[in-house]
């Protein structure tokens with residue numbers, strides 16, 4: 145971007161030290177190109193994405209807290225592939241979920257604990273470290289056929305910041321470099337100490353990129369989610385771009401949108417946020433403009449009592465949402481007490497569908513009065529103790545995934561976007577600077593599609 149068309153965008157904390165994680169990142173010149181729209185419908189494009197992006201990128205397969213014990217495993221399905229991720233005495237390993245005898249899918253459970261996987265077809269068995277353990281009627285095989293004792297086919301797997309990543313490529317760049325975020329960014333949240341309290345996978349009626357794009361900007365909040373106007377500073381959002389397609393937006397919570405006139409009244413939404421931070425709104429004497437700060441102070445005051453350590457977090461991290469995007473298909477809503485991990489997973493065959501997979505992870509807190517913030521949208525009665533790992537809830541395209549009103553609004557809107565983009569009257573997306581993360585994502589996507597991976 146040249147100096148003449150620099151657009152002024154919000155900065156959360158102008159006093160932030162340049163090396164702090166809160167600091168506004170230097171601008172990135174991603175140009176002004178309008179990309180074509182075929183990538184949202186074309187099966188040929190979908191196949192190219194599979195070969196160049198999905199099979200060559202580090203992907204979040206799950207979280208380490210789901211693999212606490214030796215033998216714990218979960219299955220990660222992506223496109224047409226299925227991958228077993230399991231804890232062995234030598235650490236976390238991943239394998240294609242396929243029997244080496246005749247290709248049968250080996251494991252059908254989503255997660256569990258097993259030291260041995262037995263194939264449902266002819267009961268060959270494999271250890272969870274991937275070794276072939278037993279061939280049924282082995283004496284009936286010519287020795288040459290089974291000479292190399294065909295164990296499970298490994299997939300590169302690494303655990304970083306409590307998150308399990310896999311990479312299907314045999315020739316991949318180092319994970320840490322590919323994440324693109326500064327050192328300490330994700331690690332600060334201690335995701336390994338958090339526990340999954342809800343996991344939902346719902347099918348949505350658009351290309352996966354329409355999903356990523358909708359969650360990478362706060363430009364649509366006023367129109368699609370008008371109820372957020374009382375509590376989210378949608379025009380005060382700081383957008384930051386990092387290497388490798390990573391990006392972040394800091395959405396200030398606990399303040400009214402600058403789009404609304406009333407900046408004084410402590411509305412019901414703000415009262416709720418005060419309560420969530422342990423502050424009785426009845427005794428609160430400030431105005432709406434003071435709520436965000438009060439949340440920060442209130443949370444620090446009760447930190448010791450709740451056993452929450454905020455010492456490594458900026459004040460803004462206590463109140464705001466640091467929505468952090470990892471290329472290609474992830475956004476993590478980062479909060480010191482909890483994260484909301486969303487993955488946009490491509491449909492195996494239909495470019496106009498995707499799976500929206502969300503996991504809510506919470507740092508367990510023993511205090512009986514403590515509750516996770518209401519805006520996280522956990523249904524009434526959700527067990528937030530972290531003691532029981534709930535099963536994944538699956539919802540079809542027409543079903544209500546009970547994701548709360550905001551996400552239901554998104555899921556209703558995305559097919560409308562997808563449908564409109566098909567029109568002969570639509571040429572391609574035109575992005576403003578509130579959508580700079582979308583452009584950043586597409587620049588990286590083009591780079592990968594053209595074979596410049598890693």
Ligand code: FES
Nearest residue numbers: 243245246263266
């Ligand atoms: S296909 Fe697995 S044992 Fe035959």
Ligand SMILES: [Fe+2]
Nearest residue numbers: 358368369554
């Ligand atoms: Fe939305």
